[in-house]
Amino acid sequence: MPPKARITRDMVVSAAFEAAREAGWEQINARTVSQRLNCSTQPVMYHFATIEELKKAAYRRTNEYHTEYLMNVPETREDVMLGIGLNYIRFAVEEPNLFRFLFQSGFAAENSVLEMLDSEELTPVISAMREELNMNMEQTREVFTTLALFVHGYASLLANNSLAYDENLTAAQLKRVCTGAVLAVQEETT
Secondary structure, three states, rough: OOOOOOOHHHHHHHHHHHHHHHHHHHHHHHHHHHHOOOOHHHHHHHHOHHHHHHHHHHHHHHHHHHHHHHHHOOOOOOHHHHHHHHHHHHHEEEHHHHHHHHHHHOOOOOOHHHHHHHOOHHHHHHHHHHHOOOOOHHHHHHHHHHHHHHHHHHHHHOOOOOOOHHHHHHHHHHHHHHHHHHHHHHHHHH
16 A cells, blocks of 8 residues: 655645635635645644644735736737736736635735735836836836725726626726826826
């Protein structure tokens, strides 16, 4: 008889990620994760001293997944920022439990959306946007902040089933907000 497969830390995190994905982050506990792994709770608690630690690890996995999802913009797309914005909104539609885990669970390192916008992780995105818009960094941050707040609000409404999703309408509204933000920033500097 072959030995039983050893339950690894990565397997536990993956099971917690899937629990959050299917039923919400509130469902991450030793019992639900061990059921997914078809084992006792002992391997889960062996790798994580507390469920809070497991939730933080699952949060990091969710954040990595979200980043990959956002950056998966077709190379043929001319407006990369619009593509990323639409992916952010689409993520909320396709993965509402993961969206709520990322942005409505309290596990984010940043305390607010505005703190998130100032994170160094966004510097490459804002730099690329600056080149696309031909603006200085301060102006670009203003445009980005407007877009990010719109996109996050829109996505939150969708993730919480308060709005029906229509991709064409969403793209048109996002483009309108981007155009308006650019014009407003340009007007302020003239």
